Amino acid sequence: MADINITNSELNFDGDMVAGDKHVHLPPEPPREFTAPFQAPSDLQSFVGRKKHLEQLAGLGAIGVVPPRFLIHGVPGLGKTTLATRIAWQLRNVFDGGVLWVNIEGDELFSKLDEWAFLYTGDKKALSELDGLDARAERLRQVFQSYAPRKKILAVLDSVIDDNDEAKLQTLLRALSDHSILITSRVRQLVAFPDAIKVDLEQLDEDETWDLFVKVLGAQDARLQNARAQALEIANVVEFLPMALDLAARQLQDNPAWRLDHLLHLLRDELRQLDILHFGGEESRRAIRAAILVSYKRLSADEQTFFDALGAFAGTDFEEQAAAAVCATAIETTSKRLSKLKRLSLLQPSSTSEQYQQQMLQGGRSPDRYKLHSLLRTFAREQLRAAKLTSEMQLRMATHYCDIAVENGKKLHGKEMEHALAILDAEVSNIFAGQKWARENETQAARELTRDFVVRGKNGAMTSYFMLRANWAEWIEWSESGLAACENLNDEKAAGAIAGNLGLVYADKGEWDRAIEFYQQSLAIKERVGDGHGMAQTYTNLGLVYADKGEWDRAIEFYQQSLAIKERVGDGHGMAQTYTNLGLVYADKGEWDRAIEFYQ
Template sequence: MTVSSLGRLVRRLRLARALTIEQLAEASGVSVRAIGDMERGRSTKPRHGTVAALMQGLRLGEAEAEELFLAARADRSDKAADVPAPTAHFAPLPRGIRDFVGREDELRVLGNLIEEGTRSGAGRAGAAPPLPPVAVVSGVPGSGKTTLALRLAEERRSDFPDGAFFIDLRGLEDRPPTPDETVVRLLNAWGVDDAQVGRLTSEERLALYQSTAAGLRAVLVLDNAGHEAQVRALLPAEGRMLVVVTSRRPLAGLSGVHRLALGTLARSESTALLRAVVADGRVDADPDAAARVAVLCGHLPLALRVAANWAATRSGWTLGRLADRLADEDRRMDALSAGDLGVASAFHLSYSRLAPETARVFRLLSLIPGGDFGIPYAAVLAETSAVEAENRLEELLEAGLLMTSVGDRYRFHDLLRLYGRARSRDTDDEATSVAAAARLRGWLLDTVAAAAQVATGGVEAPERGDSTASPEHFRTREQALEWLRAESDNWLSALRREAEQQNPGRVVVIAFAVEAVCNSWISWGNWSEVFALGARSAEATGDLDAQAGCLSMLAWVHWQCHRRHEEALEAATSALAIASACGSLGRQAEAYMYLGWLRDVVNDVVSAVEDIAQAMDLFLRAGDTRRYLQAANMNITVLRKAGRGQEAIETHHAVMGSLAQLPGGVHDPRYAVTVRISRYHVAFVYLNEGRWEEAAEVLAGLEQSYADSGFHLATTKIYLYRGHCLAHLGLAAEAEGDYRAVLGLGDSAPVDLREEARAGLAGLSAGALPSRTAFE
């Protein structure tokens, strides 16, 4: 029983019932990731409960259930330990190559580097800390740089208790990720709160990245770097993290790194690779033919693996026949040479033996813009079912023309993507490719709109049959947000292309669809591009109202996500001018609200009060109660800062009065946030005026709402300041309860506020009142 026997059996049983992985997950209760990992051989030693759930979900008869049970038991006895799940959600380690051979000297060099880092970490007291180890692995395309890095991370997992992380820098693309975008992704992977990351400047994020990296014993693989600038800022300055950078270039501009140049495989290693993949004695039966195959593949691991996978699926072929076919292939793909090593003949041999529909899917997949993709992409491009698409993808995987990615996803090697595009140009008419690309864009953008609707609390429309052109469907907010994040490279590329194709109306629709998603994903570095595209597209259609709306969102993004105050102010000012020109009261109010917010953040409170008052008036005239209340809450804050406490109190009463007139009143859950914010901020007016009874009244019961939303600082202040109020009112027992509640929050409460609570308790014992004179 081989490691993958259980996975193959699960997949065969699933496909026999025409189930997708998602459908089996729903029927069995086993997660999509667990089933995908099992089918790919990543998950071994399945628990009895998991196997039983799969039996039930697959509705197995007695014979098939027995077969699955025996396969699972064999896998449990064959393996000594589970293959761990990915360490992090946003930068997990892809699956490596199980039949890895060769590169022993290179692995030894990298292993020595790990040992040096370990010894350096326990260096002499008082000595300057050494730099963490960094290895740059360079070599020609297809030489196995990524595979070597993954092998190292897998073999030495015990040296990295904090995990292994992988980032594809996509260095050959037109728009590779910037260092700041990579920093954000890694901070998210390391568990730093997204909202916290989003509020920091690029410099602050980099500082946080360095301090976090310094405390991790982990390995970080920065794959496919195009140039030094992509990685320089990502190299840790302290600590024991090992960084492995792979690149086609040696990155000579980086200092203090260890360089390892990968050449082609030695003859013996090439033979070993062929033997490991073919694995049926044919390599040893004809060593001369095996040597010819290795030479014709240029001893290049990628070409050898593609050719070997092809031979492994054709047990009737001798290695000599394979060598003859490699020698006879045409040279139409010489552009895919790596140095002087032609690899196209190996690719073409496997490609030419694909079933026509599988070959068509291969060509279509090369149109996908992002780094990796899932089954639905193939289904949309080929206009087929998800089950049929998965069959084609697995055939390509078995032929060595695709690689696996994290979870139930696939990816191309750069050379194979280029090969697929070349085959598409040679085989398919332009109209077919254009139509397929447009179909994929349409599906991606429709799914963005559907995901955004669910992610922001909307209810998605019922599923429309089994059409592959229908967007994905999401059951939960978390599932929708996960899709938007995972597919962001692909759907942003689709949005850009839609703008280039002069379809501005579609771009505007998507910009407004994702408007409310920003709050849930502040750290994504591309929101400004989304809303800039939206504004330009709205201008192209002559829709001034939409243009003003996109510019207002751009103002929000410039400051909230990037801390670019001047750009934000310029965008909001432009939004106001355009909204005024078209007479849109709602857009004018929105622009004034953002202008007031932007002036408040730089303490220009006088101007902020005027702008927000304008916004409140315009929202009322436009009949927009929800945003009138939002602006009113902002006004309470700026009036308090401006020393106009009575006006802030009057605004609070106006908010409560407006809510009381609505059908649900002040207890309508749709306005719970409005009530919470208004009460919280007016409390500070009462506190600073020494109006203890009124302050205690508006703070009463407010702590739970803030605690449920994860606002620990506000929760702490509510308990502490209400305790001060109660102490001043002579309610010592109640005050003591609030002070102890602060201490009960533990580390989630700031240290200085916990100390103030302890002082409050001491004051109660001594009969002294709290001494705080200013509340912020």
């Protein structure tokens, strides 16, 4: 059977994907000029000190038989990610092969591997024919060798929580085995990373603390005259933690009338309140909590509600329109509030690729993205729970990202493909988080979203994305969840489409019998609901599977059944496709005259 590519396809509640034209294998493109990617976040303007740590981390650029491995360890709030960011910027020119960055806590691994492969090959499907993360990691290692030979690459694996991230680490370490690796973690010893050089991060010292206040407020700020002792008292209250000190200094910057002793009073008062509430835990946790509360209580009630709602985001980062949708605020208001939260260090800017920025600007959208530090996200979620708003905000989040998936999924087969793919790649961690929330909840709205993430829209929301990326495991998992949701919703029409798409997944994987099983399930549903168009598509797909199995007569049988329906409804385009498929089968059987008859 000749190779068939799904080029002219349609997927919606009326049916599943159906194969169309013959696939033509094009010669590979000539080598393109290599541009080293740089994915590190923006360097923090208030960064101070850490001289000895930076000197130690400079060893990442050393040349040796074994690529350098470093682990930055420390409690939350010490600035592990900030230090990793600073060293990445300092060594940018040393790593002529690029600086790669992955957030272990939030990023979806399969999309990150695809993204890295694209950065080096320019091919969006460089890993698409491979099934499983291990195979993709090995191919990515080969991509680095082929497209960046003899070049040095630094990979930063940020926010490793503990050894529960072992599977992700093993995959990444396999792909990056020839290159320098830096991990940030709260854990000092990781099983998957035993030989790493440890960089133990401590609190800021007194000189570094004073430098931070001067850097944020400016050396000419009159409040700093003879105020070093007060600044150190503030530092002592917040345990000399960089994150807490930055929050405190930003409050002074935002409130010019405040003196340092007033801020000190506010922080001590918050600590006393925490003691009254029996807020336990490590001293560092209490110190950061006090600093957060001082900043949070200076927001207006509407701004507090806005900040709390941001806790609903569970992906790596988010953009302005998403914040507007979740917080139910106008874009102008959203933009102002995001800017204020960033100014107060309650929100951090997130790095984006040049390609993403260009695509967003061309589409008339802001390229800026934001993220919450894990401690601030935890705080925001606590406020949501206290106000009993968690479910409402998470529903808004999941609904928004389902809409994003639907809007851009339908564009993956047309001229807007590059723009749509850039958006989906940027939002994939949020889309996964939205689908996960929907899958794990049993409300009517959640079940509808679980279904819609798979089947809503012309090309089935994320179905085309999974096909393009060959993410079979995710496609199957989402489709099975979608089928269960359809059963609870009594939505047979959608169930028929999802079953058909599961057949398509297994057909692409070469698991013919499983493909036939789901196609037959889909066909039975479509017969029951009287979906003639969908039946014709499924007959065609059954024909394709049997043709690939070499069972020519069975393939012809199903093509003829598809053709009969298309003739009855006057589907000329569909009839032409089926005639082509019949011609291909007869050609493969060696019955040339019959093949010519159908081609004509």
